[in-house]
Amino acid sequence: MPNQIIEGSQAVAKMVRLCKPKVLAMYPITPSTHIPETLAQMKANGELDGTIIRVESEFSALSACIGASSTGVRAYTATSSQGLALMHELLFATAGMRLPIVINVVNRALSAPLNIFNDHQDSMSERDSGWIQLYAGTNQEAVDMTVQAFRIAEECLLPVMVCMDGFYLSHTYEVVDVPDDIKGFLPDYQPEHCYLDPNKPMTIGTWAMPEPYMKLRKELNDAAEKSVGTIQKVHDDYAKAFGRGYGDGLIEVTGEGSTAIVSIGSVCQNIEAVAKEKGMQLVRVRCFRPFPRQQLIGALKGKKSIIVIEKNAALGLGGGAMFHELRSALKGSDAKIACYVVGLGGVDVTLDYLRKVADSADSLGDGEVRWQNE
Amino acid sequence: MTGGTVKDVGSTTKNKTGTWRSERPIVDAEKCKRCGICVQHCPEPCITLDPHAVIDYDFCKGCLICKAVCPFDAITSKGERLCQTK
Known part of the structure; x- marks a missing residue:
């Protein structure tokens, strides 16, 4: 069955x-x-x-x-x-x-x-x-x-x-x-x-x-x-x-736009809906190790701003692990890269909250980290 | 060798652990009575009685237990570096 x-x-x-x-x-x-x-x-x-x-x-x-x-x-x-x-x-x-x-x-x-x-x-x-x-x-x-x-x-x-x-x-x-x-x-x-x-x-x-x-x-x-x-x-x-595939196996890209949201896990279902509303692109990371450096560089080429949304924090460094790795992979690119640490300990990452995240794209500075409860 | 797997059995003998030694025990053949107490106490074990106590320096790590247990003071020791520069 x-x-x-x-x-x-x-x-x-x-x-x-x-x-x-x-x-x-x-x-x-x-x-x-x-x-x-x-x-x-x-x-x-x-x-x-x-x-x-x-x-x-x-x-x-x-x-x-x-x-x-x-x-x-x-x-x-x-x-x-x-x-x-x-x-x-x-x-x-x-x-x-x-x-x-x-x-x-x-x-x-x-x-x-x-x-x-x-x-x-x-x-x-x-x-x-x-x-x-x-x-x-x-x-x-x-x-x-x-x-x-x-x-x-x-x-x-x-x-x-x-x-x-x-x-x-x-x-x-x-x-x-x-x-x-x-x-x-x-x-x-x-x-x-x-x-x-x-x-x-x-x-x-x-x-x-x-x-x-x-x-x-x-x-x-x-x-x-x-x-x-x-x-x-x-x-x-x-x-x-x-008969079922997910992007290229390492990352899955949905939608188009000059702003990309990079995220991981089931929260991407909500992000996908909001990204569609706001005319943004979602890059969902399926495989975090090995880190799909080349695939991410390719997918994020020419983006104006990139928002990384993730449910972990590199304590003492600020931001999530994926944010820092992505920034290092995209070194030299013109894109502005910022991070939202969300959903720690099960905090709900709602559609309304994600709309606010998407709307904040222009106000985010390069390397800026925000936490959901801030 | 994938994953550190070693397929040739007995390869531990190829690792000359004697290189770890900082102090070298030295047997005085004249004083040795072949009692074998050092052989029993050597944790390596790398002492044989042939014809008197003989230490295999390839594997002796220089713990000097042999020196401590010898009832005839037949084993003395010397810094490994001193032995090598000589």
Whole structure:
């Protein structure tokens, strides 16, 4: 039953089942809980092949995935916020060991103060971990990204985070097309570089002296930068097979205008409506890591002003992470670039508010940062 | 080598950890009675009894436990830099 009215988390869980991970080690945390819950229900109903490991923390969840992936099988987990923060140390280990693990990150604010609602501070804070980061704009895209993520991960030997907004996506029921069968699109995982096999002993996750260490970190960086091509190829293959594509796979440009709004995540649905009203262009970033520098430079060429709207803050620097990276990428361009930090801890980013943001385009100075609650 | 994976087994022996040593233990062959206490205490382990206590400087990290446990004061030590400039 492809087209169905279904909750975002459940739709993602259905897609995960089709991807047939052999090991799923998950620790429930709001707002990602419905994903492990749905997968556990599937297991209880005999509909899921993989082994579910009930772990005692998110640290253990990713540790178990690393162990599983090191034996050469597909491994999966889902988490949010504090859970992702607890995985921090292992995120770097996963990428360094080049293990193609996939995480669904259901984005939520980080403590303190404690807050369960949506912003992007959790995954944005892990942007330098070596993981590929994809951000969904709709539940349909979260589903499509999840299957693409496994293929991207296994082709690039890099772990992938599929980020979807907590509550706005994870708990929302809408029509989603979950394919019945994806066999042709995602082949079985064939490990080559790293797997524990008594007949072919090898050492993994090992110690490295300074020179080899730095060499391996450089290799990891190069692989992450090069993965741009694979992400686009996998996106295009999926679009061909299932009839759904999103821009060029890295960014999606809608509308036209001399002012562009650059944003990420589900808030782009509201921004798109306002941009259309105001004759502005929306550039939605799908893939934040690797940073789609060339694609953004191309899309934003000749713009008079650019407003970056994002749900994270580089504290102590002002503005969001994407704003600073975009400014650095567009160095030398004539465009005026400003930033709005919005929606932290789930503050509603309404159409009315976004109209005010759009109307402020002319009054914004280059490099100016404004916060939604200012 | 992708992801730091090492496929040739036994490669740890290629990493000469003796380069970390700042103090070098030196065995006095005359005083050594081949009791083997230093062999038992060496954490590396890199001391063999052939014909007396012989230290493998490729892997000795210079912890000097051997010097501390030798009941016959047969092991002395010297700064590694002094040994190398000689």
